[in-house]
Amino acid sequence: MTLRIRGVRKSFGPVEVLHGIDLEAGKGEVLAVVGANGAGKSTLIKILAGAQPASEGELWLDGDRLDLRSPHDAHEAGIRTVYQELTLVPELTVTENLLIGSLPKRAGLIDWAAAHRRAQALLDELGFGAVKATTKAGRLSVARQQMVEIAKALVSEPKVLVLDEPSAVLAGGDLDSLFALIRRLQERGVIVIYISHRLAEVAALANSIVVIRDGTVVATTTPAETDESELIALMAGRRLERIYPDRRPAAGDTVLAVHGLSRDGEFSDVSFELRAGEIVGLFGLVGAGRSELAHCLFGDTRPDGGSVRLDGADLRPSGPGAAIRSGLALVTEDRKRTGIVASMTVRDNIAMATMRASMRGPLIDRPAQGARVAGMVERFDIRPAHSAGMRIDRLSGGNQQKAILAKWLLAGPRVLILDEPTRGVDMATRVDIYRTVDELARAGCTVLLISSDLTEVIGATDRVLVMHEGRIAGELDSAGATEDQVLARSIGEAA
Amino acid sequence: MTSQTAPPPVEDDRRTSRRQLPRLVVGGRDVTSGVGFVVALVLLVVLAAVTTENFLTEQNLTNLLRQMVTVGLLAYGMLVVILTAGIDLSVGSVVAFSGIVSAGLVADLPIPLALTVGVLAGVGFGLVNGLLIAGFDLAPFVVTLAALTTIRGLAFVYSEVPIAPEDPGFFTLGTALAGPIPVPTLIMVGVFLVGGIFLTRTPAGRAIVAIGGNRETVRLAGISVKKHLVLAYTISGTCAGLAGVILASRVGIAQPSVGVAFELDAIAACVIGGASLAGGRGSVRATLGGVLVLSLINNLLNLHGVQSFWQQVLKGLIIIAVIIVQRRSMGERA
């Protein structure tokens, strides 16, 4: 059994984004597809999933030419896809999201008891037993929703399983469950197409690697033949000298002092201090309470107890607006739900938090605003380069993330909270982000970097705070810390 | 290594435990299970019973049961459409058309057949609405608004003047009683029961709910969105046809001008019952509750002899009070 993609091209209007992709994967193979943001990975897999038609080219499976006119056709052919963006129906239970289209029936009616049993059994079997089948999908954390997405693709065993950045929202044990699952599928002969920006993962999982750059395959290789820095170079079209910037000079005075902060059911007795010009990492497993803490600091929720002081003065923002005026900024973890306004342009999105920054009388000074936005598009290398007037949801995921960062940088924050800012961001762009964050810190800005990426949380920071079940379970100096030390604290071991 | 970190379940859905009851919540939170809604309903009933002596008379309760039938039938169909994130503004006109056609046909056809044709007219209009909306991917609001206009016109074209069939058999459907309960009310309850099961226990019903939640997901799951949209509008049209025939039979005279603004009451019943016009969320039981709330308000004001203009003023204010109570008790955003 082999999957072959031959000469696939795809255009949106007059613009071609895939320029003739060829690739091949055999039975039981894990084929990793890597490439920078906007390279065309998701577009390629949407074609494979029957969700978008190719403009040109052929797909072959098992020696049959596939003619995929709809997702249904792809299902029939045995191709299942987990999309980069979550696609669950939030109002429906996990069971229903999983079994949509194949709910068990008795006497013509859906047998819900059987359905829940079947769904739960499937989740348990896949190692996602933490997800309850009867919960409404919209109430799950992003990580758990991702597990449901994966389970959904495996309701009936596929011949080809396509995973578009499945690990972007997973961490720790969940990630391990996913890898174990992929290996099991591999043993059963399933072809797995795996897209990720985490190259360590790719090296560990893949049998072969295809590198796409600007819609063209630039290399086909294997983990054995290559290493991370070479892959990054292939993806970016240039060598990256180093990933993380140099350490900064010792930090300044305390800017933000959090003392005994608690919020019922979310986190309790959280205390720490952040100094000027410092980058502090915040690590923890899913559900540790990091995002809740961030939202509370940002004035989005009220604490039940404890205090926060900014520059020695009590900080009790009445809402995000007040927090922003006090000099805080928050890049949230869920880009689609709280990061972008999908129906608006890149420009509108970037200018969102600072609309009053350039006014001419009662009106927005559009040339001035345009110039500020253009500056940001250039600084972050947001692609396409002339994207200011495009709807932001036409951008690739990573480029959307860069636009959100740009929005907050324009606000010139004193304390910048980043919640998973490099999720789904390619390596070259991450390097840009790390560099930008470093520049900010050097200019005196304080950064709290929430991340589930162990390497990043140590590499890009000065210090790491670790959260476990809503409490600060440890603090480490990044310079000497190891990944194991951080992980141990996050699961409540060691101290 | 996976053994270590399964965090405790984040939040379990509490309703899952009483699965023995027919589960009429079709998406989202069931507002009837919210205390506020029940409180609001009970409050209205107590208010009515305490402040007027006539509320608890058989005559009045029968009226109440009878008067909710039209809005009730329309509301069920509307709910189905709203669940898909759509809307059906044409129902009032369909009521008029179905009524006048069936009354007109009584002269030539056996009564049951005449009534059936009336209902079928509703089926047909719903089908056309659905085909236009799904087939051409048009905005439901405009299509059904256009249908509202066209179908109203057709009702008048069919007969400019009211039609009152001579045959008293025509009145049976609308006026028959089963014990103290009007047969039309039983029909309406039947529609809600069967309709509840349809939405919660059949693949087509679930597809309709899911379409409103995320139509792309449904498409990606290989389920035909178009087919189910057509089905939803056809159901709404059918309910409207049925409502029209029952109303004509109850009044004894079919008027081409009947049913103006009925769609607003039907939508209001759904929304008071917690349905979201953005689709995917709504409850069959709560919609019935919404119908009851609207009927109770009218009944209460009438029993008190509140003068018409003040009735309107108060009706609006009471509706707002009801939804504030409901919202408060729900806590989070509906």
Added chain:
Amino acid sequence: MTSQTAPPPVEDDRRTSRRQLPRLVVGGRDVTSGVGFVVALVLLVVLAAVTTENFLTEQNLTNLLRQMVTVGLLAYGMLVVILTAGIDLSVGSVVAFSGIVSAGLVADLPIPLALTVGVLAGVGFGLVNGLLIAGFDLAPFVVTLAALTTIRGLAFVYSEVPIAPEDPGFFTLGTALAGPIPVPTLIMVGVFLVGGIFLTRTPAGRAIVAIGGNRETVRLAGISVKKHLVLAYTISGTCAGLAGVILASRVGIAQPSVGVAFELDAIAACVIGGASLAGGRGSVRATLGGVLVLSLINNLLNLHGVQSFWQQVLKGLIIIAVIIVQRRSMGERA
């Protein structure tokens, strides 16, 4: 820094280059720039001009301009509300209330003041709608439906009978001409121009558009969602108040019963202009186009002397034809 091949601009927004024109598309695609919409409009005009000799007379064109004012004003306010993913069903009742109050006050106040009070009544109702919707987080559909009922009742409470001020000065606003162009039309065009600039060039306008796209994102960007929702409904109320006053002045008599179902036409104009009831998408220019389409259809049918019921039948069919043409030419889902 990246010497790499920057890919060519993907679908550059072509409008960015002609920034000299006020950019009245406030979110999403501008349907007036779609060929289909223009084709549909031109088709209607040509149809009218070719098939009736009276269409291109000054008299008729002036009528056309005058006739679009009410729906036009309401449609702008409605667009603002729709952009926030809301709806305002109360506008028709506000038209009645503002009209009757200003006509009633003419007896006691100088005319400009009486008219101003009428408009202010609209401002007040809009404000209350907004405060209820934003403050209690209530569904706009139910709140404004309740307002529709209450405000209509209040209009009748104010005066059961129509009020026709004796003072001919009351008619000036509604009937004055500037050259061949009715003053009300100029006011409406002014509202669209200023309103277009408001939505595209001011922080508050942009916030309103963004709220409909994703209110969470807007809130977390430090923008008060509540404040802007209140503003949006207040704008709609203001437009309705203005429309009511102008209408009363034009007709010369204020009726408490005027304006029933006006909200449907206003919403239709927005949606025909490509606005999405789910919020975040709509265009000021295209909404004006939608108003024009609706007015042209009425005018065309009247000039042809189509019989009333057939007018209704045809009107619905023509609207459907227009949106099919428009949809086809847009290709993707509006």
Added chain:
Amino acid sequence: GGSDDSDDTSGGGGGEETSEGGDYTIGVANFTLGGPYFNGMDTAIRAQAEDRGVEAISTDANGDAAKLASDVEDLISRGVDAVIISGGPLESAPAVLNSLSAAGIPVVLVDRQFQTGEYTSWLGPDNERIGVQDGEFIAEYLPDGGKVGIIKGGPADNSIGLARTEGFTSVIGSNPAFEVVEAPDFGGWGSDGGLTVMENLLASHPDMAAVFCENDAMCLGAQRAIENAGLTDQIVLAGVDGQLEALEAIATGGNYVVTGLNSADEIGRLGLDRALDILDGEDVEKDTVVDSPQITQDNAQEHIDRLNEITSGS
């Protein structure tokens, strides 16, 4: 009103062929067609126009005063020679009348007499008189008096309904044997509204002896509610208009006992004749009250026959 009904309008009523006519175009501006009465009016005007060999163009404002204004403007654009306005519940339309007089076009009002503004001529019923007639009949029919319900038509921006009720209560209300209860809600001039309002009224007042409705359509609905409540033998009904179904009910000798003729057909036809007379330069009466005979079981069949003759004849 006297019995001189069509004396002053030569050639009206029956629709006899008349030779003149010319090639006039008459505009008919209906405020609403959402009711059998208004429909009948429009139909009658057009039928008479056909009989007289002139063109009639009718418009429907759907109950919207602004659209009525637009419609009239459209009619002026089309170059009509005269306009007949069936204003329904609209009590006045000064701007419409102004634009017509500015264009030098004569205006004939049918049914409703506008309270302000200049019109050329009006023909309509004496509504108070009809109410008085109904009241007198009920007072005589129920010598022992009793409770009498009143069902009003619609939002009271219509003097017509008020006049009818006033006429009725001027008789019944001043008679101590009677107690008047007004239904709180309006019946909206339709049968469905009449039914619901009656049901609600019965819940509070099951002991009524009679009901007066401001028109027949509502009374027909109320009659069903009474029947459903099993009170047919207890409550009699009085209406206004002479709608065919009401006449039939009266003829059968049931509890529908009286109505006052307010013939849309007659007024409509006379209205068209009046417009032509004006165009022909004749000197016409400005306001004409069209007679409204009382209809009871005694003469109901006569009126049914006449109505059938008219509708099949045109």
